[in-house]
Amino acid sequence: MKKRDFLKNISLAALGAPFLGSAFASSLNEISQVPAEKLALSDDFWSEVRKDYKLKPDYINLESGYYNIIPTPTLNALHKNIDMVNYEGSYYMRTVQWENKKRMSEKLGNLIGTSAKNVIITRNTTESLNMVITGMSWEAGDEAVYALQDYGAMKLMFEQVAERYGTINKVISVPNHPNSDEEIVARYEEAITPRTKLLMVCHMINITGQILPIKKICQMAHSKGVKVMVDGAHCVGHFEFNIKDLECDFYGSSLHKWLAVPLGTGLLYVADEHIDSIWPLFAEDKREAGDISRLNHTGTIPLYHDLTIESAIDYYNMLGGARKEARLRYLQEYWTNKVRDYKGIIVNTPMESQRACGIANVGIDGMEPDVLAKKLLDHYKIFTVAIKYANVHGCRITPNVFTTTAELDIFVNALKEMAA
16 A cells, blocks of 8 residues: 555544444444433443543533543544654645545534535634634624624624624524524514624523524524524534534534534534635635635644544444434433422523433522532532523533433432522
């Protein structure tokens, strides 16, 4: 084999790692015919999955939303990729890094239901969506619509654009417990005017875990000539969806969250008709029309993280997207159903299954979120994150596939003790 071909395919050796190094790989044949919803209840199977993670014993980790701990097989693949890139040095960087990166984009495209021609690899959702916000051709008086509950980094960018170009930001508020999809769609629709140029919406609101009706919002906005940019930071690798079904114009996600790729990896999806209309963050050579690589000038980065996208997707596919989604939703409903009607406990996440998955938010009446988070850690050895803005006051709870129901029982008992 020629050296160039060897380099091009060397990371394929890591493909077997998730299968060969996984604690639950031997169980796959036994559970292959078990419905995902039924398997979600099997603590025996998920205890095998837990063995794929090195977990710090000092506390119960219920904060997987910021960064998902990488399973050991994927971590091993990362180490192999680091060794390979370091071994080849500049030769690798000047020969096949772009072909390998394209292969990662192809795998990402397949995962979300599109192709590599619409996907670029970024560092995170913030970079992806800020690229769109700053890359649009704004004029004074143009309007943008987004929600009070959206992520701060994007809201700050919209505010900067307003200061720079004289645009106007229309901010709505999403109810924690909507009566219907139509209620949410109406909130966004009421803010749109003939000057509205871009609408930003969360696929899953990061502070509550609420899943919004993206397709209905997109169809409404498009009927008024408004582009839609979706913040899917917490969605890829969390629950299954096809991006074409959403009918959005732009979509950003952080792969180091629920897909469990190494830190500093994200994606940006751009629909065909918008690829040539966005200005890149970094100037790039001219490209043929429709070439999304014009948006992906990154400079020199730790590209072994990008290479490990491949192994992370293989691990995710081995576990099964439907199985993972069902387990995460089961864990969330396992604990929220035990406290929703408990006096003094406030759940800030909808109870309908289709409106949430693994993430939920809970508060205690009369207790500040930071106090709640501190008590959970100091007295019960449970790590969470406090949330206090918009209409959300509580702690965000994000279990993972390694979380046990026994750990959630400890959490539930802690909430009830503090509420009492």
